[in-house]
Each structure stands twice: as C-alpha cells, then as structure tokens.
Amino acid sequence: MRFATRMQTAQRSFIREILKVTADPQIISLAGGLPSPEHFPCAAFVEATRAELGDAGPACLQYSTTEGHPELRAFIAKRYERWGLNFSPDEILITTGSQQGLDLLAKVFLDPGDAVVVERPGYLGAIQTFSLFGVRFTPVELEDDGVDTAALEQVLRAERPKLYYTVPNFQNPSGVTFSQDKRVAVAEIMYSPSGEDTVLIEDNPYGELRFLGQDLPPIRKFMRKPSALLGSFSKIVAPGLRIGWIAADKEVIEQCVTVKQAADLHTSTFAQRVLARFLRDNDLDAHIEKIRKTYGERRQAMVEAIREHFPSQAKATEPEGGMFLWITLPEGCSSLALFDAAIQEKVAFVPGVPFYTDGSGERTLRLNFSNATPERITEGIKRLGRAIGRMLES
Ligand SMILES: Cc1ncc(COP(=O)(O)O)c(C=O)c1O
Structure with missing residues (x-):
C-alpha cells in the first residue's frame, strides 16, 4: 500500500508498547502516567x-x-x-x-x-x-x-x-x-x-x-x-x-x-x-486538594525509598508536584538494559531515550508515583534498587 511519506518515520508511543509488558498484575508498574483512579469523582x-x-x-x-x-x-x-x-x-x-x-x-x-x-x-x-x-x-x-x-x-x-x-x-x-x-x-x-x-x-x-x-x-x-x-x-x-x-x-x-x-x-x-x-x-479546588495530598504522600514514599535503596551514584530529581520523578544512572549504565533486569524483578519504568530527540539519554529513566500506593511504591523501588545494584556489580 502507498502510505504517506510521513508514516516512514512515524513511531508508536514507546510507553504504550511498555504498558503491554506491564499488564502482568505481579509487576509493580512505575511506568505509565495514569492518574490515581481513587480520585475520579x-x-x-x-x-x-x-x-x-x-x-x-x-x-x-x-x-x-x-x-x-x-x-x-x-x-x-x-x-x-x-x-x-x-x-x-x-x-x-x-x-x-x-x-x-x-x-x-x-x-x-x-x-x-x-x-x-x-x-x-x-x-x-x-x-x-x-x-x-x-x-x-x-x-x-x-x-x-x-x-x-x-x-x-x-x-x-x-x-x-x-x-x-x-x-x-x-x-x-x-x-x-x-x-x-x-x-x-x-x-x-x-x-x-x-x-x-x-x-x-x-x-x-x-x-x-x-x-x-x-x-x-x-x-x-x-x-x-x-x-x-x-x-x-x-x-x-x-x-x-x-x-x-x-x-x-x-x-x-x-x-x-x-x-x-x-x-x-x-x-x-x-x-x-x-x-x-x-x-x-462541586468545588474543584477542594477536589484538587485531595489529589495533591495523595500524590504528595506517594512522592514522599518514592523519594525516601530511593534514598534508602538506590546506590548513591544514581541521581534523582525530587519534584515539588506533578506525577513523575527522573533518575540518572551512574556512568556506563543503560536504562534499556536495566529495563530487562527490572522486569525479571517484576518492576517496570520508562527508559529515558524516547524523551530525547537526538537519541541520547541512555542513562536516564522516568518513574511515576501517582498510580501506586505508598507500599507498592516502596516495594517497587526496593526491587529496582536491587536490579541497579546487580547491574553495577556485573
Ligand atoms: C506534558 C503533557 N502534555 C499533554 C498531555 C496530554 O494530556 P491530555 O490530552 O490528556 O490533556 C500529557 C499527558 O500525559 C502531558 O504529560
């Protein structure tokens, strides 16, 4: 078929492809960008x-x-x-x-x-x-x-x-x-x-x-x-x-x-x-306040778990809002390689490369904290810390 020229370079969203892998309920997904459904009114x-x-x-x-x-x-x-x-x-x-x-x-x-x-x-x-x-x-x-x-x-x-x-x-x-x-x-x-x-x-x-x-x-x-x-x-x-x-x-x-x-x-x-x-x-501001409180707690759980379970060479942003936290792995690490190791540990994230238009960012990855409970976040970060630790040793 003669598709348009623009389709030659069009790419599917990498994240949507990852979400297929994370359909397994045993996997703690810190990958997607889903809001917390408990707060849907x-x-x-x-x-x-x-x-x-x-x-x-x-x-x-x-x-x-x-x-x-x-x-x-x-x-x-x-x-x-x-x-x-x-x-x-x-x-x-x-x-x-x-x-x-x-x-x-x-x-x-x-x-x-x-x-x-x-x-x-x-x-x-x-x-x-x-x-x-x-x-x-x-x-x-x-x-x-x-x-x-x-x-x-x-x-x-x-x-x-x-x-x-x-x-x-x-x-x-x-x-x-x-x-x-x-x-x-x-x-x-x-x-x-x-x-x-x-x-x-x-x-x-x-x-x-x-x-x-x-x-x-x-x-x-x-x-x-x-x-x-x-x-x-x-x-x-x-x-x-x-x-x-x-x-x-x-x-x-x-x-x-x-x-x-x-x-x-x-x-x-x-x-x-x-x-x-x-x-x-309804009062939208009161509704947003509830979301903020939940996300603030989840972000805190993630930040604290990272401090405890990630090797000190990994750098993490500590955002004041939103839904995401960004990790830069130590020199020589690849987040794409880490993805496979993390899936073995039953935790998922989004590797950073697709967020760069120049193919760089291979040491980076995105973590979402809006869509999992603080307990699941802590467990997920512990598993990811283990996978990073193993990668650094090898
Ligand atoms: C920065 C940014 N812009 C736009 C969107 C699209 O949002 P929506 O189309 O649901 O309003 C998103 C969704 O994650 C986003 O992160």
Whole structure:
C-alpha cells in the first residue's frame, strides 16, 4: 500500500508498547502516567449527568459549536484570573485533550523543515506530534530550575524556530519546574530580537498538582507578545473525559478553530456539558486538594525509598508536584538494559531515550508515583534498587 511519506518515520508511543509488558498484575508498574483512579469523582458524575440531561435534554446529545461549551470556556477563562491573566471566553478553545491542542497548533504553525525547540528531555507526546509535520528539532537542555536560557537564546538566534514548546511545571518526564527568574527570562528572550520569529507554547497539565513550595505564575504572565497556553482536565478531574483547552490570542484561536473543524468538528458535547455541570455543582479546588495530598504522600514514599535503596551514584530529581520523578544512572549504565533486569524483578519504568530527540539519554529513566500506593511504591523501588545494584556489580 502507498502510505504517506510521513508514516516512514512515524513511531508508536514507546510507553504504550511498555504498558503491554506491564499488564502482568505481579509487576509493580512505575511506568505509565495514569492518574490515581481513587480520585475520579464517579458519584458526582452520576449526579451531574442526571442533572444535565434532565435540564438540557437533547442539547447534551446534539452537535455543537467547534469552539466549545460556553459555560466551560467561561469557567476556564475565570480560573486564569488568579494570575492576573485576562482571557475572554473567546480566547479559549475546548480541545479533545490537550494532546489535540498540540496537534492543532502544529497544523496551524508548522511547515516541513521548520525548526521546533523542545526541552532535553521533553514530553514524548509532543515530540510524536511535531514529528508528523516533518520538523527539525533543536533541543535545549533542561537544568534543575528550568530551561538553560543562554542555550535557548542562542538556538532562537541561530535557528529561527517557529515554536518553542515548554512544560514549565513538574515537567513530564523530568519533574523539573521553572523558577520565577527563569520564567521572566524566557518571556524576555521571546520578546527580544532573537525570539521574534518564535511562538511560545506553554503546556501546563500538572501546574495545579503542587504539594511543596509556592505556586508560580505561567510564563504568559510576563510575555509581551502573543503566545499559546495548553490546559487539561485530565489530571485534575479525569483523563477519560478527553477535555483540554487552548488559551491564546484571538488570531491563534481562530486558526485553530478552522483546523479543529476539519479534525473532529467539536469535542464531545456530552462530556463538555457533564463536566461543566460537575464544575458548577462541586468545588474543584477542594477536589484538587485531595489529589495533591495523595500524590504528595506517594512522592514522599518514592523519594525516601530511593534514598534508602538506590546506590548513591544514581541521581534523582525530587519534584515539588506533578506525577513523575527522573533518575540518572551512574556512568556506563543503560536504562534499556536495566529495563530487562527490572522486569525479571517484576518492576517496570520508562527508559529515558524516547524523551530525547537526538537519541541520547541512555542513562536516564522516568518513574511515576501517582498510580501506586505508598507500599507498592516502596516495594517497587526496593526491587529496582536491587536490579541497579546487580547491574553495577556485573
Ligand atoms: C506534558 C503533557 N502534555 C499533554 C498531555 C496530554 O494530556 P491530555 O490530552 O490528556 O490533556 C500529557 C499527558 O500525559 C502531558 O504529560
């Protein structure tokens, strides 16, 4: 068959392939990126569904506008006010997960051969999406407090990329969060002559999941030119809803609406209306607080188990929020080789290589702490520590 040229380089998500291996219930999986299902508000959704269907009836099941349900767009716009960001509901487009937001922005901005800045390491789903558009990646190093701003400035000046894609809060995969200074510096670089050809895409699915330290404003707060923000209900309500959004200047939203019409007409009317009803009748902040508490405990269990069971040469990030922790193994170790040894010990993680666009990162790996109990996390880390220890001895 004559498939499109882009399929020659398209790759399946490595993580989805790993999840097949971890279907064995004896394996403690620290691999996926699944939120904790105990916090899915099932009973409240039964109520919200009944109430919304009762009140709005057929409108819940009808086609609707591409832009999205007005009540939901207004809710999202209002939530940005706490940062002093004034989005009007017209500047919010509801998307089928923030993953679709990435796809729409890629369609709107990217031509084959364009350069795109991603972080090193970067979010795999974004790398996968951008790859389908035949782009050149110009990766920039991620440091403990955010992107290497000197390197960013240099790449923007030299490569004139179309997009700079960043996850400034509790990044997937590294757990790294940008400091306030780095946020301001990025906004200044984007405004400087070096950044004038580049649009910032700020992806923030984890920002509300902070359990230590101080919440920080989006980079957008400091921006002096248009940019796009991606948001999602996946990690704060439920990922199966597939509801996210793009918050951006009107000219960007209008272009995205055009390509979304061609992609799926609109995001599920039913899901949007039931979610809007849930948000009207329940306290989202109180709900998020419960998730934060659980994840904070799980993160603590993982950090403590790593301190106890990993050899001291292995370096671990200690994130202040989100769902992931990032390990750098000692010199000479390969996380791909460790994966096989870990499966023998019945524990799984995600090797770091797919998060790099240049094939590097072979000593790195990602661990998830949102989807296992503290006891399972402690046991999983103990097993992984054993596998690392054996690898160092051999
Ligand atoms: C950084 C980042 N962006 C976007 C997504 C996609 O989320 P969703 O499409 O469920 O909103 C994820 C999911 O894990 C993510 O980690």
